[in-house]
Amino acid sequence: MLSEEFVSAICGGPLSSNTAIAKDVGIYCHTLSPTYSVKSAFKKSSAPVNCLAVSETHVFTAQKDKAYVHVYSRLRGNQEAFVALPERIRCITLAGDVLIIGTTEGRIMLWETCTGRLVSTPARHVQAVSCVAATPLHVLTGSDDSDIHVWSLAQLLELDSTAEHEPERSLSNHRAAITALAVSPSASVDTNFAVSASKDKSCIVWNYQTGDALRTLLFPSFPLCMALDPSSRALFVGCEDASLYLAEFFSDKPLLGAQSEDSSTVVQISSPFGATQPDVGPASCLALSYDGSVLLTGHPRGQILKWDVADNKTPTELTNVNAAITNLAFVPPFSSADKSTKPLTIIKPSQAERAYTFSAQLTSDLNSESTFETLLNTAGFSQEVLEKAIAEFHTHTKVSATATEEPSTNHSADNGDQEDLKKQNEELWETIKELKALQKDTLQKYRAATKDQR
Template sequence: MLSEEFVSAICGPPLSSNTAIAKDVGIYCHALSPTYSVKSTFKKSSTPVNCLAVSETHAFAAQHEKAYIHVYSRLRGNQEAFVAFPERIRCLTLAGDVLVMGTTEGRLMLWETCTGRLVSTPPRHVQAVSCVVATPYHVITGSDDSDIHVWSLPQLLELDPAATEHEPEHSLSNHRAAITALSASPSVSIDTNFCVSASKDKSCIIWNYQTGDALRTLLFPSFPLCLSLDPSSRAICVACEDGTLYFPELFGEKPLLGPQSEEASTVVQVSSAFGATQPDVGPATCLSLSYDGTVLLTGHPKGRVLKWDMADNKTPVELANLNAVVTNLVFTSPFPAEKTTKTVTIVKPSQAERAYTFTAQLESHQGPQTRFDLLLNSIGFPQEELENAIAALGQPATAESVGEQELRKQNEELWEIINEQKALQKHTLQRYVEAKTSRS
């Protein structure tokens, strides 16, 4: 059975003097299945919304109203580094081994954690960058100025600083208020990729971010606080300020996307709620869906983490009470990505001119792949091996080698010895029978 884990972060002082809850803990690592438990904790962190990023080896947490990030080692279970930046960090995310950060000055910064290289863009947003998401080839930023910028990740990481001016590829400006959340599909095709943005203008817009086209606008009774795409990108989970949760399907009976949907200019009013939280719990400040989309976790201002069953739509179950505002929930994948290197220790960022040195631990043999490696790591029989076997069957028999001739000769001599022993045994047995008969 797969082990599902997630990481939560809190912000602000304790809500009560409950001595049963650990003090000074800011980040919790939980096991959701097979049974729920808190596996480990990290102290001295106050992490705002959209300010937690988790990799297989580290957790990065920007601090509330501060210009620094706490880096925690998940392998060693302690705080590894304290990293200061020239501006306050408002949001962050991971793009592989690159930490992408949005600042309060409207700037985008990228830190290569294996090299220490730090790339900074001009302040292309007028106000603070409120949320950021990364895809394999793009970075998408939303701001309090209501604009969304789409950046090319390879251009941002260009080694020659004079080769690019760090301009966004597209600017999406259909919203009329601050952007509160962003989520992007994992597809990289220009025809099927899209992202979803939420704003304080009570709307969510589905975009084709590579072309800059608005595909659909969804209106809600109150403004969305956070959202997440289903892992298969078939639906959007949205939590609103009034405590309601919505789960509009993109390809249902009335599809919002695709050739059978209405024109992109048609605005869809979303009114049917998936669920709602009690007033004493408060609206969801953050949410996260499991890897198969069957479990939804929501964090709330009263410190509670609720578990929702997306299949049965039953009353949510309280998993934990963290005694502070829950600001971030991040599921870790039960299927770790296959990488040839591991970042055991991060390299602190520096903008100084120096040698480009990559620091990481090799995860696998870096030599050429042998035939045995290919057969061992393949599912079934590789196509190349099957073709070679079929070709060998169609070839005429070749002359025997010297070794095969020697084996054949030894085999024949052995059979001669066996046959002689059989004949001798038969002759001896026959004489014994004749002697016994003559006596009687």
Template sequence: MLTEEFVSAICGAPLSSNTAIAKDVGIYCHTLSPTYSVKSTFKKSSAPVNCLALSETHIFTAQHEKAYVHVYSRPRGNQEAFVAFPERIRCITLIGDVLAIGTTEGRLMLWETCTGRLVSTPARHVQAVSCLAGTPYHILTGSDDSDVHVWSLPQLLEIDSTAEHEPLRSLSHHRAAITGLSVSPSVSSDTNFCVSASKDKSCIIWNYQTGDALRTLLFPSFPLCLSLDPSSRAICVSCEDGALYLAEVFAEKPLLGPGAEEATTVVQISSPFGAIQPDVGPASCLSVSYDGATLLTGHPRGQIMQWDMVANQSPVELANLNAAVTNVAFLSPFPSDKPTTTVNIVKPSQAERSYTLAVQFDASYSSSRADTRFDSMLNTPGFDAKTLEEAVAAFHQPAAAELSTSTAAADQDLKKQNEELWEIINEQRALHKQALKRQTETKGGK
């Protein structure tokens, strides 16, 4: 049976002297379905909002008002590393094996967890980076200065680049601090978009590859956090007044696409999806399940609430962690297609100029089978002479190889078209013969 799991993190001292809850636990791993339970816990962590990142093997948490990241091994169930950085950390997110870090000085740092390589940009924000969102090709940084910068991930990770790191573009329509960012999983330049939330009581939907503002949503109070559902059909927003709002992107009156109003039209969102009781407090973090049916919210008085997105019933309290819940994130139920696994992270270093990739191959190798070329290359320092010669020869004749491939494909298509044409001709001939036969029989009968 498929299990549904999520991770939560807390920040701050215990709210009461509840002896049933361990005081030094900072991270909880929960099982939501088929039956709710706390699967495991990790100690010595105090992670503020937007300071939790998850991978299949590790949990990363930045510490409140500190320049530290705690790294926990999920398979071993313990703290693996304590990592120090040059500046205090405000937010983090994980993109593959790269941990993106936003600092209080307005800087973006990228740590390759498998090599230890650390890339740092100049302070392009004039205030702290408050939130991050990432895709395989882009990183978005939101700041207290009200701007959202869009960065190219391949350019930032380019080795031996002498160019000074600059964002591709800035999204500058907000008038107050950015409180949340969420980006759609699409990688198409026509369909991908991101949503930013701000203390100016608005959320803006952007095409972040062009810099166009597609729609502005206004709320009764300023948003604290937001999340897109996995298929980017709806935007979930928690506001300071304790209300939860749900804006459907492709509803009867769509926000985007055919049938949508002009981008300059502002949409007022006034009807909440649900409201939090005053004794619980507004949600400081939220996460939508991968099937889009469940919404989890974390609250400053320790509660984790479960909302049914389909039936729209009253929320259910899953747990009370006796401290402010600042991060909630679902674990992906899908198996990874990565060929490698990070067993141990490599601490960051700016002094090194050569790096070693420390990963474990997931493929099972049998000692009884014959060695492949890949095996021999793994056991050879660097690249052998034969591999280099073949690579150089491939660079000298790429056009001929492409031409040969394209010619063969064209011949195959032409042959297929000829066969289809002959089928049509033969069918027409058979129909013509049948028509002539019927005409002859009709004349003979007369």
């Protein structure tokens, strides 16, 4: 059975003298399903909000008011490295094997964990970088100065040491500090967006590649944390008034997309999805399961609550760790299929110019043939390629025939088009038959030649 796992991080000391909870534990690895349990724990970490990043092999935590990152190995279950950086750290996130770090001086640093290369930008923010989000192509940074910068990840990682690091654009509609950022991983035009939360009691939905503000969501109190649905269908927001709010982007009255109402870009969100009890307090962090059915909230008094998104019932308390929960992150249940390497150990960062060595474990067979190599080494066209071409041709023919259909009054004009399509279809089938015959003849000659050589 597929299991769901998540990681939580705390900040600060124990809230009470509870001897049932182990001392000095700063990171917990939990199993949510099929049965909840604490799988493992790491000690000596105190990570404030937005200072946890989890990969398939490691856990990274930035320490409160310090310039340190603690690195823990999920494979070996121990602390692997203690990393010191030039400036105090305010937030971190991962983009593949690159750890992106926001500092209190208003700059970002990028650490390639497989090579140790460290890239640092100038201080483009006037105040501290409070949150950072990343996609495979872009990095978004939010700051206490109320601005959001959009960076090209490829430009930031250029090997040219003389290149100037400038953001592609700035998003500056907020009037107070940015508290959280979330970005959609989608490639669709309708769902390729980012959301920013601010102390001005609003969340703004952006087309971050153009700089356009698509929607402004207003809340009764300022948002502390938020989480996007994995399919980018909805946004969950935790506010200072201890309420949780849900904004659905593609409901009966969609907020985004071609069917959205364009009369106003400002939407008031006043009905909460749920609320916590006074003894629990507001959520300091949120996390959604990989299928979007379970919402987890972490609270300053140590509770982790589980909410059923579909039933919207009273939440259940999973655990109380007796310390302020500041970060929650689900572990992806599936390995990344497009990654051919896995970093078993990290390389500590260095700004000194040198020949970098890439250190990682290969996860695929180097001798496996690509699709191009398979076609190149096949005599003629393989049966698989021909069958795929015939199937695609049938699909396009049906689509074309459907598109050319007209009302019954235009049958005479429509018949001519259908006759042309039928004729083209017959000609293409004759071509395919000739190709099959040629392939068969080629293979027979090839086998005969091989037999003579033997």
